[in-house]
Amino acid sequence: MSGTGHGYGHGDGPLGGQGGSPGGGHGGDERTFAALPPAKGTAFARTWWGRAWLKALEDTALDGVQLKAGRRHARAGAVGAVTVRPGRITAVVKDRDGTAYRSDVLVRELSDDEWERFLDLAADSAGHIAALLDREMPPHLVEDAAAAGLDLLPGIGDLDPECGCEAWDHCPHTSALCYQVARLLDEDPFVLLLMRGRAERTLLDQLQARSVARASAPSASGGSGGDGAPTSGTAAGAGGMPGVSAADAYAEGFLLPPLPAPPVVAAAPGMSPALDTDTDPEPGVHPTALEFLATDAAARAHGMLVAALGPVHQESAEAFLTAAQDAVRLAVDSPMPWITARLAAGSGRTPAELDLATRAWRLGGAAALSVLEEEWTPDGESLARAGARLSEAWEDDERPALRRSGARWTAAGTDGQLRLGVDGRWWPYTREGARWSPAGPPDRDPAVALATALTTGTTGDGT
16 A cells, blocks of 8 residues: 655645645545554544544444444554545554454545535635634534535545455444544544545645635726726725735745744833822812722733733633622722722612622622622522532531522521532621621532631521
8 A cells, every 4th residue: 555655745744644646636646644653541533523524434334333343443553554545545454363454434525516616615715724724624614615515524424434354334444444534634624625535735726826816806896997907806905906925925924024022011010190180170070089090900901911921821800890890899909988988889889788798809809799799599400419518518417407598508596607609619608787798718618618607607596
């Protein structure tokens, strides 16, 4: 089995496939991939198109026992080098006793007319081409192709087996070959397109030629300018400038200067401007309040910049706060009572309610505030998990009597309460007069949370 050669293959691909002889996009192109190592403990397909390939195999094969045997062969590394050519994949697969069988799986090639329609679809969107070059199969391209009558991914009955063991259906050898090919497809969707009849270099050349032809075609608006000369279609539209092919633009890349180094983040945010000037502000505008907001905005921007330039970028949850939540966050750091009073009024809270809200915020941010102010009723599954956790937390003779209302459990005869957050953590609460107040940080163990609530609160009627 000749698997190597020179020409239109993707010889430097991530899996080291070698190209075959040039064939103008038809029967002469092929690639050979070295045998892959055993795949113990990992899935054969991570990508959606790799899983679609395996689904076609599993839907086609009549004997599930043979498929399981094929998976074992593939996991054990029994599949040799895999050769992919238009309409066919081939490999030698060994049984446990060392007997080797040549196994082939046939896939229908697309006709020239079907390839023309595929090229039109791919050229219609730069995103499609960019995704393919990034070794991804864009779902919209597959959906658009299906709408145009092109099945890029195989379906039921599209994987036709041929094996030296002379099985008439998929045997362990052809199944193992298909499982191994799923790993190749994960790394490079051009493997699938080669099976369907066109090699990567051929396809890219045809896409480039089609894109250049479209860019240089007369514009749809009219055909000629004021001097009678034809106007050329360009990416700039009405600008009238001639287009440049992507290949030419890429070839000139070495002329461009290198990108600048990332900026160095200052150790701290800058000083906010002083707004208390001789000019009287507009009615209702308080310079001190604006200075406070400007200082806060600078601190948040500095924190976001540090996160963005760090080794692992994590978007801050504060970017998604509501106005009412953000008022509590601001009140936590408010230096002046009158600013706090304005934040309370602006967020629809009384001063006492805002005080409780800031206490909750200090314990757990927006999640703690939600537990304080929002009531929710867990679904049946969440309630079952909560009940099991509560049952496990105490011995039978030590378990307190708890009365539930929504996601809140009150310990009878005490001023202690448990509140369940949507993330499954338990929050301790204690009664202070007529209100329930957060008593400490959350815990995964409800017994720990209730102990915090009971040691913080005082004995009462618990109602």
